[in-house]
Amino acid sequence: MLKAALFALLAGAATLALPAPPVVADEHAPAQEEPGDHSHHEAELDGVHAVHAWTRATDADTALVFVDIENGSDRDVVLEGGESDIAEKVEIVGFVLKDGAPAWEPLPQMPLKAGRELKLAPNGLALRFTGVKEALHEGDEFEMEFHFDVGHLAMHVQVEAANAMHHSHAGHKH
Amino acid sequence: MDLALAVSGLSVRGDDGRAILTVESLKVAPGTAVAIRGPSGAGKSTLLFALAGLVPVAAGSIRWGGHEISAMSEDGRAAFRRRFVGMVFQDFLLFEELSALANASLAGAYSGARRGSIREGAAAMLQRLGLPSDDGRTVATFSGGERQRVAVARALAADPAIILADEPTASLDRAAADALIDDLVRLARESGKTLLIASHDLAVHARMDRLVEVIDGRFCGDVAQHA
Amino acid sequence: MPEALSDFWYALSPTAQDALLFALLLAPAILLGLVVVAGYRPFALVRAMLWRFRWTSLLFILLIAVSVGIGVGLIAQERGLRQGTARAADKFDLIVTAPGSEVTMMLAAVYLQPSDVPLLSGRVFNDIAGSENVSLAAPIAFGDSFEGAPVIGTTAGFVTHLSSGALAEGRMFAEHEEAVAGARVPLAIGETFTPAHGVGPSAEEDGHQGHVYRIVGRMPASGTPWDRAILVPVESVWEVHGLASGHAPGSEARLGPPFDADYFPGTPAILVHADQLWANYALRSQFTTAETMAFFPGAVLASLHALLGDVRQVMSVMAVVTQVLVTAGVLTGLIILMRLFARRLALLRALGAPRRFVFAVVWSYAAFLIGAGALLGIAVGFAASAIISRIVTARTDILIRASLSWPEFQLVAGFVSLTVLLALVPAFLTLARPVVKDLRG
Numbered sequence: 001m002l003k004a005a006l007f008a009l010l011a012g013a014a015t016l017a018l019p020a021p022p023v024v025a026d027e028h029a030p031a032q033e034e035p036g037d038h039s040h041h042e043a044e045l046d047g048v049h050a051v052h053a054w055t056r057a058t059d060a061d062t063a064l065v066f067v068d069i070e071n072g073s074d075r076d077v078v079l080e081g082g083e084s085d086i087a088e089k090v091e092i093v094g095f096v097l098k099d100g101a102p103a104w105e106p107l108p109q110m111p112l113k114a115g116r117e118l119k120l121a122p123n124g125l126a127l128r129f130t131g132v133k134e135a136l137h138e139g140d141e142f143e144m145e146f147h148f149d150v151g152h153l154a155m156h157v158q159v160e161a162a163n164a165m166h167h168s169h170a171g172h173k174h
Numbered sequence: 175m176d177l178a179l180a181v182s183g184l185s186v187r188g189d190d191g192r193a194i195l196t197v198e199s200l201k202v203a204p205g206t207a208v209a210i211r212g213p214s215g216a217g218k219s220t221l222l223f224a225l226a227g228l229v230p231v232a233a234g235s236i237r238w239g240g241h242e243i244s245a246m247s248e249d250g251r252a253a254f255r256r257r258f259v260g261m262v263f264q265d266f267l268l269f270e271e272l273s274a275l276a277n278a279s280l281a282g283a284y285s286g287a288r289r290g291s292i293r294e295g296a297a298a299m300l301q302r303l304g305l306p307s308d309d310g311r312t313v314a315t316f317s318g319g320e321r322q323r324v325a326v327a328r329a330l331a332a333d334p335a336i337i338l339a340d341e342p343t344a345s346l347d348r349a350a351a352d353a354l355i356d357d358l359v360r361l362a363r364e365s366g367k368t369l370l371i372a373s374h375d376l377a378v379h380a381r382m383d384r385l386v387e388v389i390d391g392r393f394c395g396d397v398a399q400h401a
Numbered sequence: 402m403p404e405a406l407s408d409f410w411y412a413l414s415p416t417a418q419d420a421l422l423f424a425l426l427l428a429p430a431i432l433l434g435l436v437v438v439a440g441y442r443p444f445a446l447v448r449a450m451l452w453r454f455r456w457t458s459l460l461f462i463l464l465i466a467v468s469v470g471i472g473v474g475l476i477a478q479e480r481g482l483r484q485g486t487a488r489a490a491d492k493f494d495l496i497v498t499a500p501g502s503e504v505t506m507m508l509a510a511v512y513l514q515p516s517d518v519p520l521l522s523g524r525v526f527n528d529i530a531g532s533e534n535v536s537l538a539a540p541i542a543f544g545d546s547f548e549g550a551p552v553i554g555t556t557a558g559f560v561t562h563l564s565s566g567a568l569a570e571g572r573m574f575a576e577h578e579e580a581v582a583g584a585r586v587p588l589a590i591g592e593t594f595t596p597a598h599g600v601g602p603s604a605e606e607d608g609h610q611g612h613v614y615r616i617v618g619r620m621p622a623s624g625t626p627w628d629r630a631i632l633v634p635v636e637s638v639w640e641v642h643g644l645a646s647g648h649a650p651g652s653e654a655r656l657g658p659p660f661d662a663d664y665f666p667g668t669p670a671i672l673v674h675a676d677q678l679w680a681n682y683a684l685r686s687q688f689t690t691a692e693t694m695a696f697f698p699g700a701v702l703a704s705l706h707a708l709l710g711d712v713r714q715v716m717s718v719m720a721v722v723t724q725v726l727v728t729a730g731v732l733t734g735l736i737i738l739m740r741l742f743a744r745r746l747a748l749l750r751a752l753g754a755p756r757r758f759v760f761a762v763v764w765s766y767a768a769f770l771i772g773a774g775a776l777l778g779i780a781v782g783f784a785a786s787a788i789i790s791r792i793v794t795a796r797t798d799i800l801i802r803a804s805l806s807w808p809e810f811q812l813v814a815g816f817v818s819l820t821v822l823l824a825l826v827p828a829f830l831t832l833a834r835p836v837v838k839d840l841r842g
Contacts, residue, residue: 061411094678097699100484100706107679118686123700125682223837228751249755256753263840267748271449280749283442284758328752 041167043155047073048112050146052167053157059135063087064104064126065144065157066167069118077148079110079118081127084144084157088131095123104128122165138162176239177258177335177368178204179225183234184244184393186224195220197234197393200386204239204335205366207359209379211397212388218372221388222338225370226259227251238336256285260329260367262339262358266321268328270314274305277313278327285332292332299327303357319350326358337362339371343378355381419807426814430821434768443762446749450766454738461731462774468727469778469816470785472720473809477786479713480808482793483706485801486512489625490698492563495673495681497521497529500694504705507698510541510670512799513551513626515600523647523665525693529673530658532687534680537562538658540635540668545596546604550586551630552596552614554638556657559672563627564620571618575656577637580614583630584622585798592616594631596641612641624800639666721816728771728820735767736827746831747839760828767824775813782809 042051053067071077082090093104102123110125112118120126127146136142140159145152160168184197195217202208210218223229225236228251231244238258243251255261268277278296282289297307303323313324322342329337342358343351359381362369371378379385379399387394413421451458490511498506499519508514530538539559545552557573560581571590574581582588593615597604614633622628634656636646644666646653673688673695675681681697688695739746749759787803794801 059407061407092679094682095697095700095703096678097487097490097703100480100487102703102706105678107682110679111683113687116686117689123703124697219841220837223751223840226751228837228840252750252753252755254753255751256755259753261751263748265842267744267840269446269449269745271452272445276445281752281754283445284749284754286440289442 041156041158043153045148045151045153047071048077048148048150048153050153050155053144053155054160054164054167055129055136055157056164057136057138057140057159057162058132061130061132063129063132063136064093064122065090065129066120066122066126067146067155069112069120069146071112071114071116071118074114075150076111076113077150079112080147080149082144082146084129084142086133086142086144087129088133089129090144091128091130093126093128095125176204177241178202178239179368180237181225181234184224184231184236185233186220186229187232193232193391195224195388195391195393197221200393200395202368202370202384204368205363206384207362207369207382208371208384208386209382210370210372210386210388211374211379212372214374217388217391217393219340220391221393222340222370222372226255226261226338256281256332258335260332260334260337262322262325262329262337262342264341264344266318266325266345268313268321268324271312273310274300274313274316274324274327275307277324278331280328281332288332295333296327296331299330299361300324302361303327317350318346319354322346322350322354323357326354326361330361333365335367337367337369339369339373341373341375342371343373343375351375352377416807419811423807423811423814426811426818429818430768430814433818433821433825434765437757437764438761441758441761443758443765446762447765447769450742450762451769454741457734457738458770461734461770462777464727464731465724465771465774466777466781468720468724469775469813470781472717472724472812472816473779473782473805474785474789475713475716475720475782476808476812477782477803477805478789479709480806481786481790481801481803482709485624485790485794485799487699487702487706489623489799490702492623493672493698494675495685495695495697497525497671497673497688497693497695498669499692503694503696503701506670506694506696507701509543510672511698512797513543513553513630515543515551518669520667520669521671521693522667523660523662526660526665526668526671527662529671529684529688532684534675534677535673535684536676537672537674539672541670541672542635542638542668544600544669545598545609545638545641546600547594547596547631548587549601549629550583551600551626552580552638553630553632554635554668555632556635558657560618560620560632562672562674563623563632567621568618569621571616573618574632574634575617577634577640577654577656578612578614579617580631580633581618581620582616583620583628583632585628586616586619586631588616588631590616590619596631596633598642609641612637624794626798629798635668642666717812721812724816725819725823728816728823731770731774732767732820732823732827735763735770735824736830739763739827739831743831743834743839744842747834747836750836751840756832760832763831764821764824764828767827768821771817771820771824775817779805779809779813 049070049072051068053065055063055065081092084090092107092110094107096103096105136159138159138161141156144157145154179202181197181200185193186195188194210221212218227243235242236244241254243254275296278300279293282292285292300307303326305320305323313321343355346354355378385397385399387397493511496510499521505516509516509518537558539556542554543551560573588594593613595613596609597606598609599605636656640646645664647660647665648655649661649664673684675684685695746759783803783805790801790803
């Protein structure tokens, strides 16, 4: 009885709590967008696309930045980290569950094979900013650079609500 | 210290605004023992409580030496009682769960620096009244006479100049009443304390310097002894 | 928060932050206590009052304890569930299945709650097993059972991984008819069994008539549903179902990888383990394709935990409201109780005790009830959590441990601070009572 209830709770939770499965079509396919609409929110370097970099509003010392990266080139690339004026340090971190509590472990690098996609998202990979100098407010933007072995990729990071689970798409005309 | 009592033009009103006690004039020299008599409900206790600053005064004044207590704040009157007044009640009003010594030295709990001397005074008084100073028993096990003696020790522990007692013997049998009143009068006289006792008890009246009377809420002045 | 202060805060270790927060939450109660009783010794009188009203006091303390216990138990239980379910998923770095619901797949592959799911092919398995950085790829073939114990087909590598390198007893399976039992499977080494097709009441007991396994080893206890599982070579599961053995004709006797993709009947799930965390993320990216889904059970759990946390927060708010209401009730009761004690309090005033002293006596009495109730409440909450944990563990095979940690103490500290502040009210109300009237009784 109780067993069933526990698993039912976990299963029921899923539909509410989990992001859509990855097979869902990408609603941000360029064909559906007006030109220039996302000029701040996408960047490209030799076929490596980055789109929708975002973070959560916080006044804490650390922040996690998420982004979708697509390796459209014909060679493997390696994400090595990043940098930004607003933080002292930027590193790649991976989510782990330690004793039931979320934790992030630094990763030295993140390879991305040709033609593949890499999603930096909550409860997964992220770029961790430490020594964040100012409070981040919802609606703010700041600049950062992603460091790949093939070069640096500059783009804007959008600050979302403190409890956001994804990039907001609505109403950001610039 | 000269704490002569001078009451004049005193009027105390009840909750309904009716006068429940009037005192034209009452003077008591320091060190005097005064019995207050009168029918039940005449206002004897009210007079005692007024003298202690426990009831609000509608008009007139109550002076103990240089202290005009009718003009003091509530905290000021509490401080005055703490310093100068010891009180004894008809049904003892002890903390049944505490020992004789804890009861007698109760004032030590709120008297700060005087705590030590109050405790010594309480222990000495208990001894003089023939009670064990602290054998760990709570006063719940004591007889009526013993309880009232603990109450007397409590009244005297801080060495006040004034003792106000409201029917102290009314709950005791004859022998216990006589013993208690002997002790109370002796201890008061020894150190020149002013003693006012409201009482029906003729044996009490007989042992006092003066006997005054309250009838129907009116202070009627001195009554000739053995009248 | 001013910058210097926030810098200081973030420089602290988590434990120091927790301890400091606890101290800050409790500080108002302690400061209030110091201010209220400063210069006085009300404790003998408080003791006298407690003793005089001992049964009522005890009842009040119990009421507060139960309401505090609910709040403490909720927090402790949620953490216990989180830690227990997370611990049970510890060994499962990355799971690859056919696309579908991550939760369903996780419940099936990690918590052995069976589901009918599509199978992955031998080509996919070999792709995964042959990938760079993969140190272990093992099929997890569920579906059969023996008297309620799931029978799982897998490889020796997985058994070793699950038992952290060493079996508790016996040896690894080396033949098709051999099995390794979980720590709590009621079969001794040397005993034999015939698996049933399916799991639960609908299992076909005689579905696999003639196929007999013998237990040859036992895994150490892990506090997970795998303690109830029986692990057998995946090849034998296929054979029991009349399928190919995973190996080309002529080498059917072989156990474990490499498998021949052409003779691989399929597996519902594959556990993938890489030694490096980054490699796990790279593999997830690699196996997120049209025909495969790769997920971290830890990340799925974290989402579920977040939801569990939300539920707990809602319930915690209700628990806090309950606590405050119960305390308000107790303080109201206290006002009534103080009427019974009014003569003694009036006596104190008549003897010349400062009003603040009488105030201190009444407040200290209330504060004692609250403090004792809060302390007892921690014990009640812990005990409740221990009992519920034991029941959940017994029913789910997921080891849930009851523990007490900072959040509970912080909750209790906040509760104490808030309610001792509320206790000022009855203390003030007793001061308003008429002294002479109370004195006359």
